[in-house]
Structure formats: C-alpha cells, structure tokens
Amino acid sequence: MTSPQARPGPEPGPENGSEHEPGVLQRPGLVPLAKSWLWGWLALAQLCADLVLSVPYLVLLVMLVIGVCLTPFVLVGVPIVVVSLGLARVCGELDRFRLRALVGVQVPRPTAKGEKNWWQRLLFDGRAWRATAHLLLSSLWGLLAGTLALCLAALGLALTFLPLYRGELEGDSLNLTFGLRNVPAQGWMVPLGLVVALVVPLVARSLVGVDLMLVRWLLGPSHTEELSVLSERVQTLTVTREATVDSVELERRRIERDLHDGPQQRLVSIAMELGMARSKLEKDPQAVRELLDRAHSSSKEAITEMRQVARGIHPPVLTDRGLDAALSALAARSPVPVSVSVSLDPRPSPTIEAIAYFCVSEALTNVAKHSRASAARVEVVRDDAGLLITVTDDGVGGVDPSRGTGVIGLGDRVRAVDGRLEVTSPAGGPTVLTIILPERSAPSRRTP
Numbered sequence: 001m002t003s004p005q006a007r008p009g010p011e012p013g014p015e016n017g018s019e020h021e022p023g024v025l026q027r028p029g030l031v032p033l034a035k036s037w038l039w040g041w042l043a044l045a046q047l048c049a050d051l052v053l054s055v056p057y058l059v060l061l062v063m064l065v066i067g068v069c070l071t072p073f074v075l076v077g078v079p080i081v082v083v084s085l086g087l088a089r090v091c092g093e094l095d096r097f098r099l100r101a102l103v104g105v106q107v108p109r110p111t112a113k114g115e116k117n118w119w120q121r122l123l124f125d126g127r128a129w130r131a132t133a134h135l136l137l138s139s140l141w142g143l144l145a146g147t148l149a150l151c152l153a154a155l156g157l158a159l160t161f162l163p164l165y166r167g168e169l170e171g172d173s174l175n176l177t178f179g180l181r182n183v184p185a186q187g188w189m190v191p192l193g194l195v196v197a198l199v200v201p202l203v204a205r206s207l208v209g210v211d212l213m214l215v216r217w218l219l220g221p222s223h224t225e226e227l228s229v230l231s232e233r234v235q236t237l238t239v240t241r242e243a244t245v246d247s248v249e250l251e252r253r254r255i256e257r258d259l260h261d262g263p264q265q266r267l268v269s270i271a272m273e274l275g276m277a278r279s280k281l282e283k284d285p286q287a288v289r290e291l292l293d294r295a296h297s298s299s300k301e302a303i304t305e306m307r308q309v310a311r312g313i314h315p316p317v318l319t320d321r322g323l324d325a326a327l328s329a330l331a332a333r334s335p336v337p338v339s340v341s342v343s344l345d346p347r348p349s350p351t352i353e354a355i356a357y358f359c360v361s362e363a364l365t366n367v368a369k370h371s372r373a374s375a376a377r378v379e380v381v382r383d384d385a386g387l388l389i390t391v392t393d394d395g396v397g398g399v400d401p402s403r404g405t406g407v408i409g410l411g412d413r414v415r416a417v418d419g420r421l422e423v424t425s426p427a428g429g430p431t432v433l434t435i436i437l438p439e440r441s442a443p444s445r446r447t448p
Contacts, residue, residue: 040201
C-alpha cells in the first residue's frame with residue numbers, strides 16, 4: 001500500500017479548502033524529503049497507538065463473540081451484542097479522529113440509512129458491523145506494524161546513543177530487538193543506529209498507508225454511497241444553474257427597463273430640446289436660452305439616473321472600499337433607518353462580496369416595501385461555515401417564501417454558490433433573514 005504523497009492539514013483552509021502540511025512542516029526551507037521524514041514521526045505515533053489499542057480492541061471483539069454465542073440460549077447475550085456494537089462505533093470514531101490528528105487525513109462518515117429507532121440504526125444500517133470488521137483488521141495490523149515500527153525505533157535509538165551507556169554494559173555486549181542477543185558493542189554501530197533512525201519515519205510513513213486504506217474501506221462511505229452523493233450534487237447543481245440563469249435573465253430585463261424608463265427618456269428629451277433650440281437660434285434667442293437650460297438640467301438628471309443604474313449593477317465603492325462601506329452607503333439611502341455592523345478581516349472574494357451586497361440590497365428593499373418596519377439591522381460576520389449575514393427588522397412579519405414575497409430570488413442567488421437562506425418571520429414580527437455564504441480563495445487585491 002503506497003502512503004499518501006501529500007498530507008492534508010487537520011483543517012482545510014477557511015476559504016479554499018486546500019491541502020497543506022500542518023505545524024512545523026509548513027517551514028518553507030524544508031525540502032519534500034525532509035517534510036516526509038518529519039511527517040513520518042507522526043506516522044510512527046499512529047502505529048504505536050495502533051499497537052496500544054489492539055489489545056482492548058481484541059477484548060471488545062471477544063465480548064461481541066460471547067454475546068452472539070449467548071443470544072440463542074439466554075437473553076443476556078442481546079444487551080452484550082448491543083453494547084459491543086455501540087463501543088465498536090465509538091472506537092471507529094476514535095480511529096477516524098486519530099487518523100485526522102496524526103496523519104492529517106479526514107475520512108467522511110458513511111451515509112446513515114432510514115431506520116428511526118436507535119437499535120435499528122445500530123443493528124441494521126451496517127456501519128456498526130463494518131466498524132467491528134475494522135476493529136478486527138486494525139487490531140491484527142496494529143500488533144504487526146506497531147511492533148515492527150516500535151522495534152525499529154528502539155533499535156535505532158539504542159545504537160545511536162550507545163556511547164552514553166557503553167561503559168555500563170556487562171561483557172560489553174548488547175541484547176537488541178528482533179532476537180539479537182549478546183551482540184558485541186562496536187563503534188560502527190553508532191552510524192548504523194543513525195541510519196536506522198533516519199529510515200524508521202519513512203518506513204512508518206509507508207506502513208500507515210494500510211491504516212488509511214482500512215479506515216476508508218470500512219469506516220468511510222461505500223462506492224454506492226459516493227455515487228449517490230455525487231448524483232444528488234449533480235441534481236442540485238442543475239437546479240441552481242437553471243435558477244441562476246433565470247435570475248440573470250431577470251436582472252438583464254430589469255436593467256433594460258431601467259435604462260428605457262430613465263436615461264433613455266431623458267436623452268430623447270434632451271435631443272428634442274436641442275433640436276428646438278437650433279430651429280429658434282436666430283429668431284428667438286430668449287427661448288433658445290430657456291431650452292438650453294432645460295436640456296442642461298435634463299442632462300444632469302440623466303447622469304444621476306445612469307449612476308443609479310450602474311450602482312445597481314456593481315457599485316464602485318464595493319470594489320474600492322469593501323463590504324462595510326458599500327453596506328453603509330446602502331443603509332444611508334434606505335427610507336427605513338438601518339444600522340450596519342460588519343466584522344470581516346481579511347476581505348472575502350469579489351464574488352462573495354458582490355452576492356452579499358446584492359442580497360442585503362434586496363432584503364432592505366423588501367423591508368422598505370413590505371415590512372412597515374421602523375428600524376432594521378444588518379450584521380455580517382465570519383464563522384466556520386463562511387460569511388454569516390443577518391438582516392433583522394421590527395416590522396409586521398409574516399414573510400412566506402412560497403408566496404413570492406421577494407425571498408425566492410434571494411434563495412436562487414445564494415444557492416448558486418452553495419449557500420443557505422433561512423427566514424424566521426412570525427406574524428407580528430420580527431423578521432430575521434439569515435444568509436450563509438461559503439467562502440473560497442480570494443484573489444489578491446492591488447491597492448490603486
């Protein structure tokens with residue numbers, strides 16, 4: 001079994017989920033072979049833990065066998081089986097945690113079946129029996145690999161530090177591991193011990209690959225379960241893609257409508273007034289002056305409306321100063337008093353920032369149109385799930401997404417990036433809109 005070449009860290013990065021070497025293995029000056037050697041000491045700790053836990057694992061298996069044998073004769077065997085299977089599940093979680101803590105590999109849990117009662121889930125969903133099989137194989141493997149790794153480590157250390165205790169040896173001879181008795185203590189054993197000490201972590205790194213294989217095979221999801229998860233994922237992506245396309249099309253129509261009803265009408269009016277001024281240029285200079293003043297005023301209004309349309313597409317303040325300033329400007333234009341609290345350091349990716357901004361913009365628009373609220377509050381923080389956005393108002397409540405109250409479009413926009421939207425709005429209020437946006441790697445920003 002080939003050991004993994006890249007050791008993912010205990011926790012994926014909060015934004016990109018990339019795999020990396022944790023702790024001291026992150027030092028940039030270490031070459032890949034040195035990283036593998038340092039990682040091998042953690043693998044050695046994993047094998048030693050296998051050796052220590054193999055005995056209680058075997059005792060638990062014996063207890064399970066006794067319970068199964070007693071079940072046909074006396075009912076006392078049933079609780080023994082149930083307790084043994086429950087402990088096997090606990091040991092499986094322990095091994096999953098050990099693999100993550102020492103090896104740095106996170107193995108997902110298998111999908112639970114639909115049994116409702118705890119004893120049905122324990123006896124019939126197969127996870128407990130797979131955990132039991134893992135106990136058997138990992139305990140046998142732990143006895144073999146753990147003993148081998150521990151003996152090699154002891155041999156390397158004993159030979160390396162031979163000069164420190166050579167004078168205390170009887171007959172100037174050593175009793176070493178692997179059945180080596182009365183070996184004469186010689187000076188050449190010290191470099192041999194150094195070589196063994198250098199090789200032991202690499203050997204442990206290879207042996208721990210079997211642990212990883214057993215955990216993935218018996219404690220992880222089966223191939224059928226992985227295909228089922230991928231199928232559900234494809235269906236979700238298909239639905240969100242269609243919703244995103246519809247949302248983009250509605251946004252395009254809104255921009256066209258805003259341009260047609262606002263700046264386009266202004267520009268047509270300006271063109272007509274300038275044409276009238278040109279026709280009266282020689283006959284009525286006073287009327288020309290009035291027409292030019294009206295055209296100048298209309299041009300200013302057209303510029304203002306164009307800025308509002310552009311702000312609806314992507315506000316420049318969001319790119320220049322970030323989400324805090326953009327939401328503060330958005331709150332300042334709201335007819336309902338809005339307080340804003342943003343705690344983000346560092347800034348999220350531009351995509352997540354834009355989605356967060358437009359979600360808050362749509363939410364505040366709904367508050368102004370439908371809630372009859374006297375105040376609202378926007379909070380944006382970062383937690384383990386990603387960007388957490390909360391919009392609260394003290395309005396009349398009663399928001400129902402199924403009735404098309406403006407929340408459906410928000411849900412489509414959020415699900416397009418695998419986010420979640422939750423609405424709590426009892427009759428009489430308050431209404432709490434919670435949006436969770438998972439974060440990914442943000443590209444580097446250059447300060448202008």
